[in-house]
Amino acid sequence: MELSKKRRKKLQQSVEAYYGYRRYEDRDVYVYDHGGKLGCGVFASRQFFPGELVFEITGQMIRADKYDGSVYAMHLDDDWYLEPTIPGAFINHSCSPNCDLIQVSDVSNGLVARCNIEPNTELCFDYQWDAQWWIPKCQCGSRNCRGWVVAEEKVKKMNRIAQRNKKAK
Numbered sequence: 627m628e629l630s631k632k633r634r635k636k637l638q639q640s641v642e643a644y645y646g647y648r649r650y651e652d653r654d655v656y657v658y659d660h661g662g663k664l665g666c667g668v669f670a671s672r673q674f675f676p677g678e679l680v681f682e683i684t685g686q687m688i689r690a691d692k693y694d695g696s697v698y699a700m701h702l703d704d705d706w707y708l709e710p711t712i713p714g715a716f717i718n719h720s721c722s723p724n725c726d727l728i729q730v731s732d733v734s735n736g737l738v739a740r741c742n743i744e745p746n747t748e749l750c751f752d753y754q755w756d757a758q759w760w761i762p763k764c765q766c767g768s769r770n771c772r773g774w775v776v777a778e779e780k781v782k783k784m785n786r787i788a789q790r791n792k793k794a795k
């Protein structure tokens with residue numbers, strides 16, 4: 627189900643207000659505000675080895691058929707989405723990420739290191755989103771950046787939607 631532009635904007639505003647308190651730090655990760663458009667990101671507090679679980683992402687469960695999650699919502703399975711709490715909500719996308727997102731239980735996802743991660747490195751995973759009108763341009767800066775925060779096979783569809791969006795303006 628797709629949200630209307632107005633509905634999504636309103637929802638996002640209320641989530642932003644709720645997440646106004648953005649400081650977070652523990653022995654494994656911390657949240658840092660890049661400022662401006664880039665917003666917050668999650669960084670490693672210590673070194674992580676390939677395959678290591680960096681942290682478990684929990685939050686509020688949302689039924690997929692009543693889906694009205696924010697942009698932070700994560701897909702769990704056909705029936706459920708997860709609206710993650712901080713710090714999980716602030717993990718940024720990258721087209722060449724240093725972490726994978728895996729489901730670790732019925733109610734949580736896990737961020738797992740893909741490679742050796744040094745302390746103070748930003749943690750990111752590949753969102754692999756479907757192409758939709760509200761999808762932002764990617765700012766990951768990696769050499770193989772797809773240009774949009776969508777899955778590899780959705781790039782063509784996303785380009786078509788972006789063309790349509792441009793005409794509608």
Ligand SMILES: [Zn+2]
Pocket residue numbers: 720721722764765766767768770771772773774
């Ligand atoms: Zn990118």
